Amino acid sequence: xxxxxxxxxxxxxxxxxxxxxxxxxxxxxxxxxxxxxxxxxxxxxxxxxxxxxxxxxxxxxxxxxxxxxxxxxxxxxxxxxxxxxxxxxxxxxxxxxxxxxxxxxxxxxxxxxxxxxxxxxxxxxxxxxxxxxxxxx
Numbered sequence: 001x002x003x004x005x006x007x008x009x010x011x012x013x014x015x016x017x018x019x020x021x022x023x024x025x026x027x028x029x030x031x032x033x034x035x036x037x038x039x040x041x042x043x044x045x046x047x048x049x050x051x052x053x054x055x056x057x058x059x060x061x062x063x064x065x066x067x068x069x070x071x072x073x074x075x076x077x078x079x080x081x082x083x084x085x086x087x088x089x090x091x092x093x094x095x096x097x098x099x100x101x102x103x104x105x106x107x108x109x110x111x112x113x114x115x116x117x118x119x120x121x122x123x124x125x126x127x128x129x130x131x132x133x134x135x136x137x
Contacts, residue, residue, distance in 0.1 A: 013050040016091075020057045020098065021048040023090035024083060032086055037075045041066050046105045050098065057098040060105035069104045076102035 009017070027033065028043055042064040049058045063072040076083070080100040088097045117123060 009049070010052075013052065013054065016054055016094070016098075017048040017050045017057065019091055020050070020087065020100075021045050021059065023087035024048070024059055024100070026090065027083055027086045033079050033082065035075050035079060037071060038079070041072055043072065043076070044105075046107065054094065055096055055098055056101060058101045058103055060103050060107070062105045062108060073102050073104050 025045055028038070028045075031039060033039075044062045044064055045059050046062060047060045049060070050056070051058075059076075061073065061076060063069055066072055080102065084097055084100050087100075091097070
């Protein structure tokens with residue numbers, strides 16, 4: 001009998017990802033990480049995606065008010081083992097503490113680009129043209 005596979009995350013992956021996100025947020029808010037770049041930057045963690053075996057946690061971060069996202073992501077990845085040790089106090093129910101990886105969250109930039117496209121004159125012209133055709137029917 002074959003098992004159905006799905007690319008969607010399981011409920012357990014989602015729950016653990018949210019717990020890891022909350023724990024990382026606490027560590028960053030408390031200022032436990034002694035790094036001049038991270039001390040002066042507010043970091044938003046939009047999502048943590050867990051691997052199916054729950055051994056890797058990929059955190060998608062956005063440094064607010066900072067233009068150099070790459071430097072912030074590099075600093076977080078540099079301190080990933082330290083952060084992992086700090087969050088282990090928050091997440092005790094896990095058999096293995098996941099390896100942390102930080103990635104730049106580009107979803108806000110993608111939303112901005114889509115919004116600009118939807119408000120562009122070309123799209124507005126096409127929408128007006130479609131509305132005219134619907135009125136004739």
